[in-house]
Amino acid sequence: MTDLPLLTDALLTLENRIATLTLNRHDLRNALTGTQLIDDIIATAEWVNRCDDVSVLVLTGAGSAFSAGGNIHDMANRGGDFAGDVAECAERYRRGIQRIPLALQAVEVPIIAAINGAAIGAGFDLANMADIRIASSKAKFGETFLNLGIIPGDGGAWLMQRLIGYQRAFELTLTGRVIDAAEAKELGIVMTVTAPEDLLPEVQQLALQIASQPPKATRLTKRLMKMAQKMELKEFLDLSACFQGMCHNEPEHLTAVNQMIAGMEQR
Secondary structure, eight states: OOOOOOOSSEEEEEETTEEEEEEOOGGGTTOSSSSSHHHHHHHHHHHHHHOTTOSEEEEEESTTEEEOOSOHHHHHHTOGGGOSSHHHHHHHHHHTTTHHHHHHHTOOSOEEEEEOSEEETHHHHHHHTSSEEEEETTOEEEOOGGGGTOOOTTTHHHHHHHHHOHHHHHHHHHHOOEEEHHHHHHHTSOSEEEOGGGHHHHHHHHHHHHHTSOHHHHHHHHHHHHHHTTSOHHHHHHHHHHHHHHHHTSHHHHHHHHHHHHHHHTO
16 A cells, blocks of 8 residues: 555545545634644645646645635734735745645646635635546635735736636626535536535546556646647647657556457457
8 A cells, every 4th residue: 555645634535546635624624724734735736746646636624615715814913924014925825825736737647626615715716726636516716815805915916817718807806706516517627516415426427537547647737738738739749749758668658559459349
């Protein structure tokens, strides 16, 4: 059995090549600040990249919320991650919550967010760091920073406009309004909306389908799709050729080809 990292405020399981990280501070609605969840997410992201037994990472929350984002009581008291003068506060962001988008951007396997409840502020942005989002019908979403007189300091203004376009991201960010799962699907924020009891089974079914693919080619494919967002076509094709050469020389390629040929011969 692969050794799992020791986490404080989250639960981590590994089964059928699927790692499931459950934010487990439901007493604070899984707030990312004022808990150890930032460190737990970072530790999990780094472990996933080291662990060849993982093909998919699922993110979800325990209790009624996916994540409420920042701890507003700490904000009110100017404590915790929000203490200090301008320079001190900025450094806390860099050493704190801003590590999450950098770590999740670097995760080599597909990430699926199973959004069980409210995803607010930085919790909304956390969901948007996943490759695929599936939501319970009870889920709510809000880029609510401006309602508190602050900006999306965790990268949300970068993330959302790349997901749904500038105009829609601008409206949600500047109004700070909270939307339900149905509107999130209409806007393209989530791919699917399920009944609450069907959320994890549906996510697991999708994760199993992805996890059944050849693992090394899966990681290279995700890397390729990420690189496609910022490369010109000619350079991208050169990279694709190199990655393809790597795939053709992996044993998993020949195994997959032989399995397909055997299946065709049985028809």
